[in-house]
Amino acid sequence: MVKRSSTRVLYVAIAVNFAIALSKYAAAAITGSSAMLAEAFHSTADSCNELLLIFGIKRSARPPDELHPFGHGKELYFWSLVVAIVIFGLGGGFSLHDGISRLLHPTTTTKPVWNYIILGIAFLFEGYSWLVARRELIARQRHHQSLWQVIRSSKDPTVFTVFLEDSGALIGIVIAFLGIGLGQILHNPYCDPGASVVIGLVLVAVAVLLANESRELLLGERAHRGQIQRVKKLIRSEPSVEEVGDLFTMQLGPEQVLLAVALRFNVNLRVKDLETTIDRLERKIRRQEPEIKRIFIEAESLKRGLMS
Numbered sequence: 001m002v003k004r005s006s007t008r009v010l011y012v013a014i015a016v017n018f019a020i021a022l023s024k025y026a027a028a029a030i031t032g033s034s035a036m037l038a039e040a041f042h043s044t045a046d047s048c049n050e051l052l053l054i055f056g057i058k059r060s061a062r063p064p065d066e067l068h069p070f071g072h073g074k075e076l077y078f079w080s081l082v083v084a085i086v087i088f089g090l091g092g093g094f095s096l097h098d099g100i101s102r103l104l105h106p107t108t109t110t111k112p113v114w115n116y117i118i119l120g121i122a123f124l125f126e127g128y129s130w131l132v133a134r135r136e137l138i139a140r141q142r143h144h145q146s147l148w149q150v151i152r153s154s155k156d157p158t159v160f161t162v163f164l165e166d167s168g169a170l171i172g173i174v175i176a177f178l179g180i181g182l183g184q185i186l187h188n189p190y191c192d193p194g195a196s197v198v199i200g201l202v203l204v205a206v207a208v209l210l211a212n213e214s215r216e217l218l219l220g221e222r223a224h225r226g227q228i229q230r231v232k233k234l235i236r237s238e239p240s241v242e243e244v245g246d247l248f249t250m251q252l253g254p255e256q257v258l259l260a261v262a263l264r265f266n267v268n269l270r271v272k273d274l275e276t277t278i279d280r281l282e283r284k285i286r287r288q289e290p291e292i293k294r295i296f297i298e299a300e301s302l303k304r305g306l307m308s
Contacts, residue, residue, distance in 0.1 A: 006057075006136065006156055006158040006159050006254070007054070007057065007158070008132075009132055009133050009136050009158065009159050009162050010053055010057075010158055010162060011050075011054075012128075013046065013050045013129045013132075013133070013162045013165070013166065014050040014054075016125045016126065016128065016129040017043045017044075017046040017047040017050065017129075017169075018043075018047045019125065020043045020121075020122045020125055020126065021040055021043035021044045021046075021047055023118045023121065023122065024037075024039050024040035024043055024118055024122065025040045026118075027040075027114045027115055027117075027118040028040050030110075030111055030114050031109050031110055031111050031112060031114050031115050032108070032109055032110055033109045033112070033115050033176075033192055034098055034099055034102040034107075034192050034193040034195075034196040035099075035115075035175070035176040035179040035180055035192050035193070035195040036115050036118070036119075036176060036180070037098055037196070038094070038095035038098060038099060038172070038176065038195070038196035038199045038200060039119070039122070039172055039173065039176050039199065041090065041091055041094040041095050041098075042091050042095065042168075042169060042172050042199065042203060043122075043169070044090065044091075045087050045090040045091035045203070046087075046091075046165050046166075046169060048086055048090065049083040049086055049087065049161065049165065052079050052082055052083050053076070053079060053080065053083060053157070053158050053161060055079060056075055056076040056078070056079030056080065057076060057158065059072060059075045059076070059079070060072050060073050060074070060075045060076040060253055070252055070258065070294065071252060071253065071256065071293075072253075073252040073253020073254070073255075074217070074252060074253060076157060076158075076253060076254065077157060077214055077217040077218045077253075078214075078218065080157035080158075080161055080210065080213075080214040080217075081211060081214035081215065081218065083161060084207045084208075084210035084211035084214060085207070087165070087203055087206055087207040088203070088204055088207035088208070088211075091200075091203040092200045092201070092203035092204040092207060093200070094200075095196050095197070095199050095200030095203060096196075096197055096200035096201070096204075097200075098193075098196055099193045099194065099195075099196030099199075099200060100193075100197060101193075102192070102193035102196070103193045103197070106189035106190055106193065107189065108189055109180065109183060109184070109189075109192055112180055115176075115177075115180050116177070116180070116181075119173050119176055119177050119180075122173055123170065123174075126170050126173065127170065129162070129166050130163065130166035130167065130169075130170060133159055133160075133162040133163035133166055134147070134163060136159045137150050137151065137154075137160065137163055138150075140154065140159075142226065151163070151164070151213075153224060155217065155221070155223075155224075155251050155253075155254050155255075156254035156255075157210075157213065157214060157217065157254075158254075160213070161210060164206055164209060164210060165206065167206075168202050168203060168205075168206040171202055172199045172202055172203070175195050175198050175199050175202070176195050176199060178195065179191050179192050179193075179194060179195020179196070179198075180195070217251060220250045220251070221250070221251050222248075222249045222250065222251070223249035223250075223251060223257045223259075223291075223292075227249075227289060227292075228247065228249055230288070230289065231247070231249075231259065231261075231285060231289060231292070232244055232247060234281075234284055234285060234288060235261065235263065235281060235285075238277065238280075238281055240265050240266050240269055240273075240274075240277045241263050241264070241265060241266075241277075241281075242264045242265060243263070243264040244261065244262075244263060245261070245263060245264065245298075246260075246261065246262045247259075247260075247261040247262075248260045248261070249292075252293065252294070255291050256291065256293050257289075257291045257292045257293065257294075258292075258293070258296075259285070259292050259294065259295045259296070260295075260296040260297075260298075261296070261297055261298070262297075262298040263297060263299060265277065265299055274299055278297050278299060281297065282295050282297070
């Protein structure tokens with residue numbers, strides 16, 4: 001399941017981006033600015049993306065079934081990959097296409113003051129959404145972690161997707177402001193569509209970054225290194241365990257981890273005592289690491305006993 005704070009970040013972003021997109025389309029229609037139209041495409045893509053992530057959260061919350069015995073947690077990772085594709089195609093693609101088209105056939109921007117007003121308002125709203133997402137990322141920060149390390153190690157794509165989208169949006173607003181302003185000051189019709197092309201490249205870069213993060217999670221990324229170390233320490237504290245063999249983890253969803261471990265127990269343990277020990281270990285792991293939903297323990301002493 002996804003934390004409620006993550007869902008709150010998404011709803012804030014949806015409200016902000018939807019309102020901003022409408023304003024930008026209106027300003028682009030009034031002024032004819034290519035950079036403003038690129039920004040409108042950007043906000044539209046962001047609005048669609050947050051809706052897709054909400055859909056992904058609801059789909060990933062479905063319980064396990066016969067076809068998906070480990071649940072549907074990874075569906076959220078699939079939809080976060082779709083989000084990256086939307087940013088790349090709808091946001092980056094449209095911005096690049098419109099910018100290049102107007103570079104080839106430049107037009108004059110009229111009533112630029114509307115662009116500045118809308119961009120200023122958009123910067124304030126995007127900044128608020130960015131701060132909400134950043135605050136949530138900081139809340140998940142571990143000791144000595146930078147914000148970039150939090151993003152790289154996060155297993156919940158909802159928050160870091162909004163944060164990266166809003167970061168790209170703020171950069172895009174600044175680029176649009178500079179493009180429109182320089183075009184007006186220099187009386188150069190190429191500055192505005194040039195800004196649209198740069199905004200498109202920013203969106204493509206954000207899309208590639210998000211796609212890579214989603215790909216890692218879809219392929220079966222391991223749990224946090226710290227969590228793995230805590231589990232090993234907990235297992236080794238069991239007197240009957242002589243050796244911890246292979247230990248594998250896989251992220252099944254933002255709050256769902258699979259654990260498989262091979263253990264060598266004391267050879268003098270009877271089968272009944274071994275089963276009791278394994279049950280006790282599983283309870284301890286689940287109590288201290290509630291994110292670990294599935295546990296598979298291979299008992300080496302039991303395996304040897306059955307083979308002899």
